[in-house]
Amino acid sequence: MHGRAPSRRGAHRVGDGVRYLRYRYDAGSGKVFCLVEAPSKEAAAAVHREAHGLVADEIIEVEEGQ
Numbered sequence: 001m002h003g004r005a006p007s008r009r010g011a012h013r014v015g016d017g018v019r020y021l022r023y024r025y026d027a028g029s030g031k032v033f034c035l036v037e038a039p040s041k042e043a044a045a046a047v048h049r050e051a052h053g054l055v056a057d058e059i060i061e062v063e064e065g066q
Contacts, residue, residue, distance in 0.1 A: 018047040031057075 022035040034056070038044035041059045049055050 016043050016047055018043050 016038075018036060018038040020034055020036050024033045025031075026033065034048075036044045036048075038047070041061060044059060045055055
């Protein structure tokens with residue numbers, strides 16, 4: 001990601017049961033964090049890759065309330 005990206009709120013549906021809920025760019029580390037609701041890690045990774053060719057360095061599964 002180039003430049004500075006603000007936090008975004010509101011879900012963005014992208015298909016295959018995958019829904020992007022929030023994005024955050026950390027200027028200190030230069031990393032982007034995405035909160036995604038998906039049926040599996042693989043589905044989240046596939047939609048991300050198909051959207052722009054990039055893949056996450058790491059996908060961490062969490063449960064609501066964590």
